[in-house]
Amino acid sequence: MPSTKHQPGYTLVEVMVAVAILGIGVVGLVGLQADSARYQNATYHQTLATLLARDLAERIRANADAAAGGAYVGTGTGSSPDCVSAACTPGQLAAFDLAAWRQRALDRLPSAWVDSSRNGDTYTVRIGWGSTSNADDCSPTTCVSLEVTP
Known part of the structure; x- marks a missing residue:
């Protein structure tokens, strides 16, 4: 009669421990990926806001006559002429710049608000989201x- 040898099952326990460790590692990697995506999104919004703020800063510098009179103060919610297809005064151009800047911020940033x-002689341009x-x-x-x- 052939002898039967009893297997203690250590290999199965080792495999189960290895699978558990691997599972914990995968969960950790998924968490890191989620954090990375969140930070990337925040950085993207901050970069957009910085570019928009610099855009208005350049517009203020380019229209120094209107800027000297305080025409770039506000949130850009008032009415503004269309300075793309028609000639405008420096004051009208400032109103157009503020309105266009506000609209770009609203289009690109979630729950955006703007203020100038x-x-x-110093303007403070702020964008929040x-x-x-x-x-x-x-x-x-x-x-x-x-x-x-300016």
């Missing part, structure tokens, strides 16, 4: 502020 204020509702709620991850001297 003036203190002396996401959970911020005004300049008081600003943080470096949800708001960009840029000072401009």
Whole structure:
């Protein structure tokens, strides 16, 4: 009669431990991927806001006559002429610039708000997005502020 040898099952336990360790590693990698996507999205919004703020800063510098009179103060919600197809005065161009800037921010950033204020000769351009509702709620991850001297 052939002898039967009893297998203790250590190999099965080792395989189960290896699968558990592998599973924990996969869950960790999925978490890292999710964090990476979230940070990438935040960085994208911050970059867009910075580019939009610089755009208005260049418009303020290019239209120094209107900027000297404070024409670039506000949120761009008022009526503005179409300065693309018709000639405009410097003041009208400032209103057009603010309205176009505001619309670009609203189109590109989630829950965006914009503001341009003036203190002396210096303008402060602010753009916020996401959970911020005004300049008081600003943080470096949800708001960009840029000072401009025309």
